[in-house]
Amino acid sequence: MMMEIYKRTVVGEDGPTVVTESVPGLRSVSLGLWVRVGARDEVSEQQGISHFVEHAVFKGTTSRDAFDIANSLESLGGNLDAFTSRDVTCYHGRCLAEHLDIALAVLADLLQNPMFDPAELTKERRVILEEIQSVEDTPEDLIHDLFAQSVWGRDPVGAPILGTPDTVNAFTQDDLFEFTGRHYRPSNMIISAAGHLDHASVVEQVEKLFGSVPASPPARRAPSSAPRSYQHYYRDIGQTHLCLGTTSWSYIHPRQYDLLVANTVLGGGMTSRLFQEIREKRGLAYSVYSYVETLEDTGLFSTYMACDRCRLKDAVEVMWTQLLVLKECGITEVELASAKAQLKGELILGAESMSNRMSNLAYDEMYLQRYLSMDDTLKEIESVTLEGVYDACQTLHDEQGMHQVTVGP
Structure with missing residues (x-):
C-alpha cells in the first residue's frame, strides 16, 4: 500500500x-x-x-x-x-x-x-x-x-x-x-x-x-421527505425505466457502512440479489441495480431497472419482494463476507487514482472536518456486523416513505 x-x-x-x-x-x-x-x-x-x-x-x-x-x-x-x-x-x-x-x-x-x-x-x-x-x-x-x-x-x-x-x-x-x-x-x-x-x-x-474575505456558510436545513408517491411520466420509447426507493442516511451517519454493505448485497453488482433474481433467473430486465447517494444531512436510496412494459409488473413484484426479504431477514454470513471484500477491493483499487484521493480529501473535510485514512475506512468496513446490516435494512423498505417513479410508454 x-x-x-x-x-x-x-x-x-x-x-x-x-x-x-x-x-x-x-x-x-x-x-x-x-x-x-x-x-x-x-x-x-x-x-x-x-x-x-x-x-x-x-x-x-x-x-x-x-x-x-x-x-x-x-x-x-x-x-x-x-x-x-x-x-x-x-x-x-x-x-x-x-x-x-x-x-x-x-x-x-x-x-x-x-x-x-x-x-x-x-x-x-x-x-x-x-x-x-x-x-x-x-x-x-x-x-x-x-x-x-x-x-x-x-x-x-x-x-x-x-x-x-x-x-x-x-x-x-x-x-x-x-x-x-x-x-x-x-x-x-x-x-x-x-x-x-x-x-x-x-x-x-x-x-x-487568494485573499481573506469573510463569508458565512450556506444556511442549510435538513430537508424533509415527501409522503409515499407513485408517479408515471409518459415517453414514447420502447422500455419503461423505474426507480423505487426512499430517503436514507447521510454521509456523516455513524452507521453508513452498514447501509453500504446492505446496498452491495441487494444491487451492487452481477452477483447481487436483484441482478440474479431479475436478470439471470427470470430474464426480465437488462439493466438492474441499486445505489446510495449521501449528502451532509440526508441521503437517498434507490433501486433501478429498465424493461419492456409487458414485463414490468412481474419485475416490480420481484423487486418489492427482494426489498421485503432484505428487511425481514437481513443478509447471510456469506453475503456479509463477500460484500466486505467487494467494498474493500473497490476502495483499494480506487485509491490508485489521485483524482479519487483528491475528492475524498475534500468530502471528508467538507462533511466530517477530519481525514478518514484508507486504513481507518477498511477498519470501518471490517467492523460491520450482521446485526448492524439488519438494522440498516429496515430503512430500505419504509412502507410510508417509498417512492416509485416510472418513465416510458
Missing part, C-alpha cells in the same frame, strides 16, 4: 482550507477547488444557477480568454474540468507535478476573476439548454432527477441541478456576479490536492492567490 501523508491548513482568518496528500513515487498531481454551494442553495427562480456559473467561468476572466483557459493545461498534457452537485461545485485539474503552480493559478483565476461577458453567456446558455434537452431525451438519466424530486418534494435539494429552460433563459450577468459574490469567497472554499507535492508550497501559493 502506498504511504499516505495527509496535511491540513486553514489559510488566514477568512481564507480557504487546504488539504493535501503527498504520495511518493508519482510524477503527477490532481487538484480540486471546491465551493460549498450547489443546487440545494438555490431558490426556485435560481434553479440551475450554480451549474450555469460552473460553465460560465470557463468563458473568460479579466486576464485569460476561453482559449487561454483551455490551453493552459492541455498544452502541457494536463486537463481542466468541473462539475456541480446538490451541495458543492468543484473545479478540478490533473497535471505533471512541475505544473501544479500553473494549474492552481488558472483555477484561482476562474473562481475569483470571471468576466461573465454577455455575448459569451448567450452562447453558453444555448449549450446548457442542449444539455437539459439531452437529459430529457435520455430516460436512464432523466428518471434519477425525477426520483429525487419525488422523494424530496419541493425542497431545493431535489431540484434539477441543470435548472429548467425558463430559469436558464432568465439568468443575467448581474445574477451571476451577485451569486458568486455571495458564495465564491475564499472562506467558503476547500482546496484539495493529491500526488507528488509539498504541502507547504501549496499553502504558500494559495496565500498569494
Whole structure:
C-alpha cells in the first residue's frame, strides 16, 4: 500500500482550507477547488444557477480568454474540468507535478476573476439548454432527477441541478456576479490536492492567490421527505425505466457502512440479489441495480431497472419482494463476507487514482472536518456486523416513505 501523508491548513482568518496528500513515487498531481454551494442553495427562480456559473467561468476572466483557459493545461498534457452537485461545485485539474503552480493559478483565476461577458453567456446558455434537452431525451438519466424530486418534494435539494429552460433563459450577468459574490469567497472554499507535492508550497501559493474575505456558510436545513408517491411520466420509447426507493442516511451517519454493505448485497453488482433474481433467473430486465447517494444531512436510496412494459409488473413484484426479504431477514454470513471484500477491493483499487484521493480529501473535510485514512475506512468496513446490516435494512423498505417513479410508454 502506498504511504499516505495527509496535511491540513486553514489559510488566514477568512481564507480557504487546504488539504493535501503527498504520495511518493508519482510524477503527477490532481487538484480540486471546491465551493460549498450547489443546487440545494438555490431558490426556485435560481434553479440551475450554480451549474450555469460552473460553465460560465470557463468563458473568460479579466486576464485569460476561453482559449487561454483551455490551453493552459492541455498544452502541457494536463486537463481542466468541473462539475456541480446538490451541495458543492468543484473545479478540478490533473497535471505533471512541475505544473501544479500553473494549474492552481488558472483555477484561482476562474473562481475569483470571471468576466461573465454577455455575448459569451448567450452562447453558453444555448449549450446548457442542449444539455437539459439531452437529459430529457435520455430516460436512464432523466428518471434519477425525477426520483429525487419525488422523494424530496419541493425542497431545493431535489431540484434539477441543470435548472429548467425558463430559469436558464432568465439568468443575467448581474445574477451571476451577485451569486458568486455571495458564495465564491475564499472562506467558503476547500482546496484539495493529491500526488507528488509539498504541502507547504501549496499553502504558500494559495496565500498569494487568494485573499481573506469573510463569508458565512450556506444556511442549510435538513430537508424533509415527501409522503409515499407513485408517479408515471409518459415517453414514447420502447422500455419503461423505474426507480423505487426512499430517503436514507447521510454521509456523516455513524452507521453508513452498514447501509453500504446492505446496498452491495441487494444491487451492487452481477452477483447481487436483484441482478440474479431479475436478470439471470427470470430474464426480465437488462439493466438492474441499486445505489446510495449521501449528502451532509440526508441521503437517498434507490433501486433501478429498465424493461419492456409487458414485463414490468412481474419485475416490480420481484423487486418489492427482494426489498421485503432484505428487511425481514437481513443478509447471510456469506453475503456479509463477500460484500466486505467487494467494498474493500473497490476502495483499494480506487485509491490508485489521485483524482479519487483528491475528492475524498475534500468530502471528508467538507462533511466530517477530519481525514478518514484508507486504513481507518477498511477498519470501518471490517467492523460491520450482521446485526448492524439488519438494522440498516429496515430503512430500505419504509412502507410510508417509498417512492416509485416510472418513465416510458
